Amino acid sequence: MNAKTQGLFFLVSLSLLCNAHGKSSDTADSLVLGCGWESSSSDADGRKWEPDAKFITGGNSASVRAQFQDPSLVSDTPYMTARIFTSKATYKFPVKPNGRYFLRLHFYPALYGSNNAEEAYFSVVANDLTLLKNFSASLTCKALTQAYIIREYSLAPSTLDSLTLTFEPSVGFAFVNGIELIPMPDMFDTVTMIGFSDQTVDAKTSNMQTMYRLNVGGQYVSPNNDSAGLTRTWYDDLPYTYGAQSGVTNQVEKNVTIDYKDMPASVAPMDIYSTVRSMGNDKAINQNYNLTWVFQQIDPNYMYLVRLHFCDFYYTKPNQIVFNIYINNQTAQSEADVIAWSGGQGVPTYKDFVVYVVDGKGDEELWLALHPAIETKPEFYDAQLNGVEIFKLDMKKSLAGPNPKPSDLYLKDEEEQKTFDDDKTSNANVIGGAAGGAAAFGAVAAICIAVYQRKKRVTGTESHTSSWLPIYGSHTSASKSTISGKSNASSHLSSAAQGRCRRFTFAEMKHATKNFDESNVIGVGGFGKVYKGMVDAGTKVAIKRSNPSSEQGVHEFQTEIEMLSELRHKHLVSLIGFCDEDNEMCLVYDYMARGTLREHLYKGNKTNLSWKRRLEICIGAAKGLHYLHTGAKWTIIHRDVKTTNILLDEHWDAKVSDFGLSKTGPEMSAGHVSTVVKGSFGYLDPEYFRRQQLTEKSDVYSFGVVLFEILCARPALNPSLPKEQVSLADWALHCQKKGVLEDIVDPHLKGKINQESMKKFADTAEKCLADHGLDRPTLNDILWNLELCLQLQENMDNGGSSTHSRRGETNHNEANARNQNTATHNSNRSLGSESDVDVNDLNTGEVFSQIVNPKGR
Structure with a gap:
């Protein structure tokens, strides 16, 4: 670590x-x-x-x-x-x-x-x-x-x-x-040192270095959304929570307004006080654990100012929840009562503490823990926190620390790639330069480090790319009429495509979205905003509007219509129609009421998906991808499979979306398409990256990452973790081989998941991540295994055991389940029959989508 x-x-x-x-x-x-x-x-x-x-x-x-x-x-x-x-x-x-x-x-x-x-x-x-x-x-x-x-x-x-x-x-x-x-603004004052009640630190006159700034229980807050124009950045706290119990998160109630009262709004933006992480409502559990965060890279022999932000928007009176605050195993505050401090519901407040970190035997850490103050007999046994900032205070007029060292894993991979680098062509340098370096280790990391070394040799400089960023594709410039100033995007659509899609007027688009009211925005894609709308007096839709000032998107607009107008499947997001009028381009899709899968895994949503529901979502997404691979005249490769591109409707049915990078065409008869590498890091097939040859097994690799993401409820890439854990694919495979995969499984699933179901699921995900595409299963095989996982879980839910079975029992149960699923397995081989039409003469270019992705690509 x-x-x-x-x-x-x-x-x-x-x-x-x-x-x-x-x-x-x-x-x-x-x-x-x-x-x-x-x-x-x-x-x-x-x-x-x-x-x-x-x-x-x-x-x-x-x-x-x-x-x-x-x-x-x-x-x-x-x-x-x-x-x-x-x-x-x-x-x-x-x-x-x-x-x-x-x-x-x-x-x-x-x-x-x-x-x-x-x-x-x-x-x-x-x-x-x-x-x-x-x-x-x-x-x-x-x-x-x-x-x-x-x-x-x-x-x-x-x-x-x-x-x-x-x-x-x-x-x-x-x-x-x-x-x-x-x-x-001057926002600091005199602070008492923890462990030395008679000693204080004058923070008002102290110089500081910002170490951490977290929105606890909430999501990333950009500098644009910071208060008072201070351009601070606030990050999600989840990577710093410690232990299996990370509590629960909540957002401000609709009937509660955040009121700063006498506190300056510059202390922290409203977003910080609108979300909270608490222990939960189980009194028995809360008495036996601390809500804990661990902060590393703390230089010893310095003092650190820890600022904790609080705002209780749920409780209304003192002594409903009272808790103790511990910093580095010392009591920083006993009997903390947020309502008593702030004076009322929805009123923010903060507390400052100073702790001195002494020189230890290794890497220093700073621990923050909260625990109910049971001795005060509060109404509820709970604790809460909204935000945290940590600043290093200068000592003897210095804030300087030592230079960090690359991890042993990084150095080892770098050394192992030297021979690999010498064998690569100059063309690989160009592709590697476009794709960037890496923080994701394992197979992808080895390649990315090789790219770094090649660029270093060719250009004489380092390249350490922020590898969790996606790879951006080029976009075709828009085509406009020089006479009318109107886009002529639809003029190149085939008559068949126009006949299969409804053509909306721009007036209908404005009416459906209440004149594109900002309150109806449900996401922002690479080319414009996505609005929730209603057409035909009751049909909910998602309307993607291209930015009118943009000179991009016409080609993608055309090819999206050409492709999606011919694809019809229960587990693919459907294109309803389009608008091409008055220099406006809009695409109208099915409305997906529950948003992206990622929102329900680890992005602050209150939903805790059961294992059965997760399996049903996996099966639905796999069916959608299986249809793309086998249900059309030519193989269609999605090329950007990830949890933000799996959407959920009101019935929790999964639908694959965002065909912006999809490839298709007769050249797939050769088994692959030679193409520039595109995709999202963390999900990118390393073999595709190396050879620049795209096959349907590239989607299988990405889907394997999605499976582990669903099991572990953590991002595919989390650069804030230790390097060996940054890449979920690499870390999950490591844990799987060591037999400790259960240690990183979503805590919400522990004790509720059939062990054989999880074992089969993990084995399937592991096979999807094989280094070579030929060693990976097909979507058909994946579907069979996932349905077996679902049956094993249903057996437990109906009264079976959740403990590990003996080897003989496992094989017997698996054989029975496999026999019972034969019909399902056979039917999966012909999922293409669910299509209304075959795909003919599809464009091989990029496609304009990203239905609900709030950041775009």
């Missing part, structure tokens, strides 16, 4: 998007500087970065452009140009005396001319405060498998009217790509 890596990843990710989504450029007296840029430049989100040259007061510096742009850099600004310092140099920024500031430093370690960032070790000092010492951005990025990093500091008020920021090389040179200096 690599504790330093996990903590460091969060530290880097904490402000990963701050430069892209913030409002800080609009804040009075803020500075947003692109280092080395000669003129103003805007990033991908339209935020303007100013040149830095006028603020440099000494030293030898040069402006140099990077030789390689990592795919995770969505914009040149500010990362593709750096300010290089070959000797001690300083910036001098004007600041308001007695004001507190956020300082963010951006680093992209690359090859800048003859300056290789691998050789750069340097220190950074703000006035007399050491921020970084002997710092290597290259080592840090390697350890985190990141392309670039951001460090965020909160600088204490000073009587000075300027901030001097000094860069001094230790070895080689120093560099920086971007600097942000953002005024922030």
Whole structure:
């Protein structure tokens, strides 16, 4: 378990998007500087970065452009140009005396001319405060498998009217790509030290480094949604929960309003106080466990300020829930009562604690635990938390910590790939560069690390891609009439496709969505928003509207209609019709009332899916994919199978959606399609990645990841975990081989799942993840196994045993179940008969979909 890596990843990710989504450029007296840029430049989100040259007061510096742009850099600004310092140099920024500031430093370690960032070790000092010492951005990025990093500091008020920021090389040179200096309100005060009730720390005058910032019980909150334009990023707390019992999450009641009262809204955005993680309502269970979070990468011999955010929007009076707060096994607060603190329901409050972390024998950690204060005899035995922030306080005018080390697994994989790299062609370099490096280990990781090494040899620079990002495909430019200004997207549709789809007027689209009211938005795809609508006085639909200002999407619009108009299956999302009028393009689909499968696994939804329901969903999705592979004239490969592309209707029936990357055509008669690699990391078939040859077994690999995702209720990629656990496919296979898979199964399933059902399910998922496509089962075989899993579970639900059976009994039961499922197995071989029509002359291009994916691709 690599504790330093996990903590460091969060530290880097904490402000990963701050430069892209913030409002800080609009804040009075803020500075947003692109280092080395000669003129103003805007990033991908339209935020303007100013040149830095006028603020440099000494030293030898040069402006140099990077030789390689990592795919995770969505914009040149500010990362593709750096300010290089070959000797001690300083910036001098004007600041308001007695004001507190956020300082963010951006680093992209690359090859800048003859300056290789691998050789750069340097220190950074703000006035007399050491921020970084002997710092290597290259080592840090390697350890985190990141392309670039951001460090965020909160600088204490000073009587000075300027901030001097000094860069001094230790070895080689120093560099920086971007600097942000953002005024922030003074939101700190005197805090008592845990374990020393007679000692306090004046946080108001302390300098700090942001370590963690979590929305407890909720989801990611982007800088755009932060309060007071401070552009902070708040992350999901689930990766940091400890133990089998992670409590339950809830959202604010509809009849409750979050009222800040006298507390400044700048303390935290409303989203933080609108969600909560609590212990649950089982008194017996709650008495026997702590609601616990563990934070790693904690430098010893420093003090840490822990800020806990609370807002009780469920209970209404004191002593309904009272709990104790423990930090590093010390009592930080006894008899915590949120209602008593805040004064009422829906009123936010927060508490600050300072803890000193002493030097231990290894990687240090910070533990936070909550437990009901049973001695006070509260009405309910429970505890709750809405948000947490952790800041490192400066000691002896320093916040600098050691450089991290890449994990042993990373170094081992890197070494093993050296021979592999030498055998690859230059074409693999191009494809690898497009796909990026990796944080996902195992088969995909080995390939991605090889890509990193190849790019290093070819371009002379590192590439540490944020590998949980998807691979983006190109989009065809829109075709518009130069006379009328209207799109002519539908003019190239076949008459058969137009005949099979209903054509809506734009007036009907506006009426169905109440003039595209924002309250009806249920998702945002790559090309526009998806609205809930109603047509024909009662039929619920999902309407995807292309962005009118976009010059993209016509080709995808056409091919989506061509393909989906011919595909009809119970387990595929159906296309009802389209609108192509007044420069507007809309696609109308079945409305899926329960959204994506992922929402019901680990994205804050209150639903805890039973094992039987999960199996039924798996079977439905497998039938949809089986139809694509075998039910049409030509094989159709989905190419983007994942839990966000499996939608659920009001009856919990699963339907496969998002055919944006699908491929089909007569060339599949050769057994594969040679094509540029596209898909989503975490689900991507490593054999497809290596050979660039797409087969239906690529979908099988992705579906295997989905199966483990359903079993374990965790994302396919979770970069905040230790490196060996980042990739679910790799970690699940490791646990499966070690015989400890039950340790990572969704806690909600424990004690409720038939062991033989789970064993058969895990074996099926494992086979789907075989390295070679020929060794993977077909969707037909997968369906048979899943239906056997379902029958085994139903047998238990109807009075059977959930314990492990003896080997002889297992084989006997499996044989009986297999015989009873023969009819089902045979019927699965002809699932294509469920189609209304055959697929003929389908376009082989990309298709325009993403029904409910809130982020798009």
